[in-house]
Amino acid sequence: MSLIQPRTLKGFRDYLPAVMIPREQLMQTAREVFRSFGFAPIDTPTLEHLEILTGKGSDETDRQIYRFKDNGKRDVGMRFDLTVPLARFAAQHIGTLGTPFKRYHIAPVWRGENPQAGRYREFIQCDFDTIGTESVLADIEAVAVINNLLETIGFDRFTISINNRAVLTGLLDHLGLADRSVPVLRSLDKLTKIGREKTIEEMVSTAEIDSEQAEAVLQLAECSGEADTVFAKLHEITGGNEKAAQGIERLKNIYEGALASGVPSRRLRLDVSIARGLDYYTGVIFETVLDDLPAIGSVCSGGRYDNLAELYTKQHLPGIGASLGLDRLIAAMEQLNLLPTVSTPASVFVAYFDEAYRDDYLRLASNLRAAGIGTEVYPEAKKLGAQLKYADNHGFEMAIIAGGNEWNEGQCQLKLLKTKQAEQITYSHDAPSTLVDRIRQLLK
């Protein structure tokens, strides 16, 4: 029989334990943070009627959808994000669920794009949204969630940039350029890449505004410093325009509310230049950059949108949400040495080298597990050296070694695998607490 070559599809990948352990941990942390704010989990099918997926998508997204006819000759597609399924879900169930509706969704999505470095055709999205309210409290909460997410994952130095698109819209209104907001924002988005002068040039040529107007936009975008100073400057530049004033007021509320929610001021930045998701976000916008790795881009972005599910229902559903970039975060944690390099989720390894005592090894392991200590018993009574090599390779913290003598004497050896330090500890099945306490102490 000829063998089938074992291989994954181009653009797809296997997750081996050393990579999957921190991914799973990250997802679990995200769940816990979402839950602590009352966001509830949902899930939706991988496959949707194709018309649901292509409803609003751009040509580019449309091309990327994995699509086919199923056995029932239905046109179906694999979801390419979690936002379209959320919109369909909300349209279908909001009557049952009521508003406000707060959900999180952590699930894979698929895009048949040409894979680039670090990008795959299958990847996890990790989204949270509050639907059915325009309250600024939901905006504030989104900032607090982002802060707690990154903090709980283990980051300390990061910056959440906050914008409210209404401020710039108000300025354009004030300048009599209300209809140019899209090209202006598109140019503005390039500010950090192409620099001040080129941004002004591009604005003048593509948005058809004069250089003085472009200068005002740039001044607005460049407002920075102490929050109070920024708010004053924004008011000044927008010349009392009412829309802008309201936008600034909301931004101020978000800023103050975030502080009240425990977000340190050093992590907050007001930045009127950020403009992501032009066709989608309508109010506040967030981006989050790791201070030590700004080059990897935003690791958590989102914003407020006007009407989530307009393709599927007449019910007006405004909302706010953001998305945690799991893959970017993992890459960042790797670069910053924040990732454990183990391929076992258990801490204690029990060597098994005297078959006559098999049930003793099992009982010992069971006692440790009952005390909440993850414990693996090597399955074969091989030579100790081979077993300890396995334990080392997998990254166990410590090994327990006991042969016939030790079992008879009510002893075992506890060995720290990194330092090779070993100690004898009394142990009996009926009184495992000396060993348990010592292991707990060492694991701290």
Add this chain to the structure above:
Amino acid sequence: MSLIQPRTLKGFRDYLPAVMIPREQLMQTAREVFRSFGFAPIDTPTLEHLEILTGKGSDETDRQIYRFKDNGKRDVGMRFDLTVPLARFAAQHIGTLGTPFKRYHIAPVWRGENPQAGRYREFIQCDFDTIGTESVLADIEAVAVINNLLETIGFDRFTISINNRAVLTGLLDHLGLADRSVPVLRSLDKLTKIGREKTIEEMVSTAEIDSEQAEAVLQLAECSGEADTVFAKLHEITGGNEKAAQGIERLKNIYEGALASGVPSRRLRLDVSIARGLDYYTGVIFETVLDDLPAIGSVCSGGRYDNLAELYTKQHLPGIGASLGLDRLIAAMEQLNLLPTVSTPASVFVAYFDEAYRDDYLRLASNLRAAGIGTEVYPEAKKLGAQLKYADNHGFEMAIIAGGNEWNEGQCQLKLLKTKQAEQITYSHDAPSTLVDRIRQLLK
């Protein structure tokens, strides 16, 4: 613009929070139990080269695969189980991973079968396997994992039936019927459904054995009672056949090892009649039945197989594993009232009804979260009645109510939502411990 009808595909479903919360909890419990034994998580792509999936599948599985040509004209399919991907994965990576390799995998699979009651075209599988060892210790551990899984999920009364196919094979050998094992097992599998006499009849007609031989098979299958008695009877019926004797010895080791691993004897049952997965399992076989709901069938099944990845590699990879039936368990928990009926993962609800104190509500919530208490703030300053109705509907345990007076006096009201009992508690942002302690006490 005409609306697109929001609907899911036939055979697929959305998971709303009330259903998703316990599902997520169950998956998390499973992860924790797997990890406590040193099983490590992996993940594999949803899509595989079609030839990988169709390699060994039966005609029936083949028909059920969601398959299509991707944009690169490759024949691809969505995985229909986690075993085929594991085999491919092991063939591809075992050189890096080494053996023994212990993994768990919790992920959706897809089958385009005609959906029946309670069965869907997309469902989660939850598998664990130990690959690369024939040691009985791995068999024992599988029993311990099943026990700890169900116990940690919250079940007390369940029975893990254990068989070793070698025992029956040995008997057939002894009777000179070594080549009839498949039809004999197939008939035997119907014992509980069609009864003793019909089973014998079927064996005689389909396996072409005589009624005395069938009687011996039935006697073997019906061995029950105290473990020691069963082992003695099995030896007697198999008449000293060596293969059977070895099989019985292994069964005995598994039984004793399971006891040593903390599995109570009342949950263990030796049952030579169970015969699942005829074409796949070759040694020990498990089934797990909830004592209070036997009708729903086995909630965790598995067994030992000879060679996992023979289609993809020449490396011999024996293994043992089992699969937790998440959907069945959820259905069972619902029937046994073991499921919480909430649609929020947070316990505390903070009513928000005085906008002037918005940041105080936020700070209070942030303080509770910092103490590990899940807390949701209602996003709009609506009437209290509407807010409490929302809190009731979602199943929060308690609500905190504070207006201007309370804030000024350093007080808040804590209301238990089920009993409507309310109490005044002192609270200030700088000293939240009185409130925190009281909430913790009430949540216990």
